[in-house]
Amino acid sequence: MSTLEIDHVSKSYGTLRALDDLTFDVRAGEIFGFVGSNGAGKTTAMRIMLGVLAADSGSVRWNGTELDLEARRSVGYMPEERGLYPKMKVGEQLEFLAGLHGMSPTQARDAVVRWTDRLGVGGRRGDHVEKLSLGNQQRVQLAAALVHNPAVLVLDEPFSGLDPVAVDVMSAVLRERAAAGVPVIFSSHQLDLVERLCDRVGIVRSGQMVALGTIDELRTTDRPQWLLDVGAEPSGVLARLAEVPGVTARVAPGRPHAVLATAAPGTPPEVGQQVLRESLAVGPVHEFTPVRPCLADLFRGVVSAEHDAEPTAVAPAFAEVAR
Template sequence: MLQLTGITKSYGERLALDDVSFAVKPGRLTGFVGGNGAGKTTTMRIVLGVLGRDGGSIALDGAALATGDRRRFGYMPEERGLYPKMKVHEHITYLARLHGFSKSDASARAKALLEKLGLGERLADNVETLSLGNQQRAQIAAALVHDPEVLILDEPFSGLDPLAVDVVAGVLHERAKSGAAVLFSSHQLDVVERLCDDLVIIAGGRIRAAGSRDELRAQHSSRRFELVSRVDAGWLRDDPGVKVLEFDGGYALFDADSDEVAQRVLRRAVELGDVASFAPQHPSLAQIFKEVIQ
């Protein structure tokens, strides 16, 4: 497990990171979200040792992170850093060789990974001839080719179409299932919500929320319910403990003042006619994000 505790970083008088603490657990995908300038990239670069920190600590599997430990990391920066004149397969093979794999093993690993990422037909193409989306896939391969125990990806889904997102997501899930701890940032909240097991939300250099996706939904869930009935639900508008948000015949989305009010509504709906469904509505990641950064 990668554990950050009390990380601080300043640029002159500007405090870029303020007491940043969270964990990236093995076997899980952790989504790291925040607006531009929130501190995501700064945090990642500190973990990688690219930037120094002013305070706090970083531990890997319970021990202080040492320089040599970072050989166990895979990193994909937001900026593309591949050599444009190298052929795709040659490039990824070269990076595997730098991690100590033999020539044949490095070549085989690179080929298998590139094929898994949908670049099997582009192995002999120069990197610069690839589309931006395919360059992104190649960059992800560069971060993965040595089977890192910790994977840190800065905006890995940027520039990818929906099919490519699914391909990359499948590869990342596979790595997590093998035991890797995966941290990835993204502005695409719908993608993060769909893929991640855990969430970390940062704003203004401070962690505003962190935990499993289900835990955060429960913590930030209001008493919002959806009622689908075979009779008109207009009577809800006259209930003093209910605020109707959406209404269409037998469909209603509403907030209840208390759990008792919600149960009262359910009993009344059953009395009045057939109830097709009655269920609490959990907030989306976008709703949680807006709530915690305000």
């Protein structure tokens, strides 16, 4: 199976360590979300994958062998900064780029028609790139990454500047490419999209991979939480739960009549039922639901340089009821 491997890659710019022993892979038919704060090293890693930058150490492999110049011709790359020639017409530029990847003129023209139509810019093939809106330039940039039928897709912030309709179109295209067996990696700050689209996610901080796995794996926590809607002043419930070993409780953010209870690591699983019993002893409980952190919460917790001494409760606005 086709796999893109980033193996112990490091890169420094003077005293700045941009990548520090970065290791992960992107598998055939997989959409991989590559997330991190600005300056975390995502773009540097992608440029090394493409050979635009050279790593100080480590390697990038495709199907078990070093990703050389010939193999890189089979990669579809979408840079964060648009890499299009603004004075060229859309169709001419895409045909030119397809030709650089070894396609014949006929193959290139057919591919350009296919992808510009698919991405909703078929009527703009005769327009100069500089005359397009930012969203349409982004669609053309994706067409440039797809036009040569790449074996792997590497996309840096592909959803930036897109309206909701364009986001849906691009999401569908990425799913189609993955369904065809293409490994797809993209970076994005739009974590709701990452959570919705990706099979696995890697979170990078200061050039290091600090969290890696499926969404379900990443959302599994050693600090389970429960939301209780007590329908009244929660002070009595808070006082009662303060007596439960290993449990901290607070008023849920944005829910003045709800309590968010958090168990410490290693607390027995049955403590959730104890939380409910103690709350019912005070009064009626209208809602009792486990909550798990969403990707945005995970990102905040992993990337933040500061960590509270107390367990961080997940705000219901950013959490999902466990299923």
